[in-house]
Amino acid sequence: MSFCPNDGTLLMPKKEEGKSTLICRKCGYKTDAADTKKYRLVVKIPHTPKDKTIVVEGGEAKKYEIDEDEREELKRQALEYYAEEGET
Ligand SMILES: [Zn+2]
Known part of the structure; x- marks a missing residue:
């Protein structure tokens, strides 16, 4: 599980342009899902x-x-x- 560095909200996985991203539903912070996994x-x-x-x-x-x-x-x-x- 990953959390938003801005507000600590749980990041939700989302497919975007063929790759997986994690998105904060509160502030819109976005990160590459592959990065958080490494x-x-x-x-x-x-x-x-x-x-x-x-x-x-x-x-x-x-x-x-x-x-x-x-x-x-x-x-x-x-x-x-x-x-x-x-x-x-
Ligand atoms: Zn956030």
Whole structure:
């Protein structure tokens, strides 16, 4: 699932000119569906020292048990990813 970077509305899939796009029904934001599929990362940081992180990749949710270093790395990657997304 993808959400609009402007208002957080769930983006709706739509076929347009032969390719799939995702559209925000609230503000009209549009993005290429293929782009959102390539890499989507969600990092959850719960309170316990030993916790689980949920990584969502191409729409499939997988649960990994990772250590502190890996979690920091994932968090950094996620932040970079969202920073890049915001510039476009
Ligand atoms: Zn929107």
